[in-house]
Amino acid sequence: MAPKVSEEHMEERRQQILDAAVRSFSRGGLHQTTIEDIRLEAELSRGAVYHYFKTKEDIIDAIRERSAGQAESFYRDSSGGVDGATNLLNLVDATLSLMTSPESAEANRLALFLWAESLVNQRIMDGQLPAFKPYLEALAKAVTEAQAVGRAVPQVDPRALARVIAGTMLGLQIQLTWEPEMDMDAAEHALDLMLTGKLWSSVEPSA
Amino acid sequence: MAPKVSEEHMEERRQQILDAAVRSFSRGGLHQTTIEDIRLEAELSRGAVYHYFKTKEDIIDAIRERSAGQAESFYRDSSGGVDGATNLLNLVDATLSLMTSPESAEANRLALFLWAESLVNQRIMDGQLPAFKPYLEALAKAVTEAQAVGRAVPQVDPRALARVIAGTMLGLQIQLTWEPEMDMDAAEHALDLMLTGKLWSSVEPSA
Amino acid sequence: MAPKVSEEHMEERRQQILDAAVRSFSRGGLHQTTIEDIRLEAELSRGAVYHYFKTKEDIIDAIRERSAGQAESFYRDSSGGVDGATNLLNLVDATLSLMTSPESAEANRLALFLWAESLVNQRIMDGQLPAFKPYLEALAKAVTEAQAVGRAVPQVDPRALARVIAGTMLGLQIQLTWEPEMDMDAAEHALDLMLTGKLWSSVEPSA
């Protein structure tokens, strides 16, 4: 059982470094943050960092993977309902509450850095996109279910609507990074109205 | 009149550099792209670049400013209608058609790079945010007008809804950078249905 | 003709760096010598070195190529005679005088470093070996000619003898790096006796 201690320690240190890396990267961006920054934040020696991660990019990769995992498990719980329309709302609300939780400020910033980086770094794109797709599909599935019970009109393409809603999430997250003090509750309220068909008057005004 | 010629030449060269910079940055990102890359793309000497721009950041700034200007003029035309609800649709459609135009692939990528960079570079943030705000306000104004004529329910906070809709735009633009081949027309259709209240069945299904 | 000045300057600087590199490398070996050492020896900035050579290995390669070229031209002059046996002596003497010239102390040391490095660095081997082979062949050719005129016995394989003689050159050069003060003239004399058949008594001693 000797390796067990070692492995535990290994995992602990890795998390310690990743935590420091998340703080550092989200503060300074992927490029401006140096290994030196991370190591200071982790209160480790420079060599120690390289003891647990081969390269800076490996750290970034591990961070991405870890957050993707966290987010995924978060979403999975939100699509278990029977009613598609409810699932949709649940997913949206879960996403919003995830991004508004105080601990998420860092994650939101980091996400934006990764989204940008993915355009230029295939490895990151390859990690990012496959993590986004299931989200899109969960949304589409919910829409399809909503159509099945007559809540959503059949004309709409579930995947297209999923794109729109997912886009809204992404876009709100971005705005949150820009203005952390923005009123996300109000936005959520408006979004809920829109997603339940209560936003627009059903009849044209008697113009 | 010598300076006039000079000024014209100056402006011409600046645009030449900025064009090259847009191509370079959107291809390789803000950090991975070097002045050398830009100068090669512009077919200029390295010194020439520094002749027209003091620093790399100045180039980025000029690019940002230029695109912001282009976008703004684009939007301004879309909020001139009388009907708020129509203005909303116009704005959204204009935004979408701007981002889907073939020349915009570059601009979309560049935008994402700038959004990320703005989190870390106050100067970019200071340029970016003031350009985004009017867009938000144009949307809010359209919502307010829609409320005034009874199209939108009065409970919704126009600014919050503007956040949501603007977010959708941002998020769709991101998805476009990730998957340039995505079906934006379908998304637009779904979005239009949502923004005209035709997406959801007004009555609960007779379950 | 603008590039001409530039090219001249370029070539000049490259030589300046290579000269400094030869001094540095031959003094400290390939691995212990840093770019910093070279740049100090060349009285240049660190960046300047990289302006003219992409990597440290490129510098090493350029050095090797340059010395190979110098050596080759040196040998070529020594195999122009009509008589094979004389050519052989000429080649050997030329080689020896090349390696004993006072400026060659550096080159000899450098050569040994390169020979060792070639075992581990294919690129160096690929440069080294093709430069050695013609030398071997020039020797073999001289032996063949000596056989043709009856000077050398026909039983000997010219290539094998070339290996032996070339080996002698290599081995003397090594000893020279170890003990620069060794008496190479005496060695040359002994070698000449051996290569002219005057070393051994033709008849067995009347034991």
Add this chain to the structure above:
Amino acid sequence: MAPKVSEEHMEERRQQILDAAVRSFSRGGLHQTTIEDIRLEAELSRGAVYHYFKTKEDIIDAIRERSAGQAESFYRDSSGGVDGATNLLNLVDATLSLMTSPESAEANRLALFLWAESLVNQRIMDGQLPAFKPYLEALAKAVTEAQAVGRAVPQVDPRALARVIAGTMLGLQIQLTWEPEMDMDAAEHALDLMLTGKLWSSVEPSA
């Protein structure tokens, strides 16, 4: 007697490490080979290596010493004959058969690395040279004996000829590292002819 076991164990482990080091160094060179490489090759922990050797250089030194010892005992057996000329041939043949034995490929490469390193590392030079000198002297002694019995002409300086012959050995060994498939038997034959005065026709051709 506890220490005795311990000492045996110590010696065993040291040899295990040296064996691994020889394989590693001869494969990758002195500088490119890391302690990590050696420890993996030895299937030992990193700490263990440092338990038996204080520094990397100590390992190199121990290797050098060990091979020097092996070579020396090898040569000693070859100079026991009565006849100087025969001793000379014996020494040469012994040297050649030592370097051509299949197990020697590694040793040959390692030797070249050490020869190069000795130029830069006094400690290695101090180990190397005193091991080479006796070889030189054995050769010189054989030559002197050959002169004594009238086999070799008295004009030749025995030490100089020793240099030449030793050089030939070194140079053939180098060529062997460069081209392990070279025909050393042919070279040996040519060398034997040369060392017995049978290579050159005693009389000038009747030109």
Add this chain to the structure above:
DNA sequence: CATGAATGAGCCTTCATTCAT
């Protein structure tokens, strides 16, 4: 105006060595 050589700060990474357990 234009050129591109020169500068040097700074970054990622490697690796010999130490040392707590």
Add this chain to the structure above:
DNA sequence: TATGAATGAAGGCTCATTCAT
């Protein structure tokens, strides 16, 4: 004895920027 985590000095290389011509 044995282990391997930790250390930190050092090196190769990049690149924004300057400046002499």
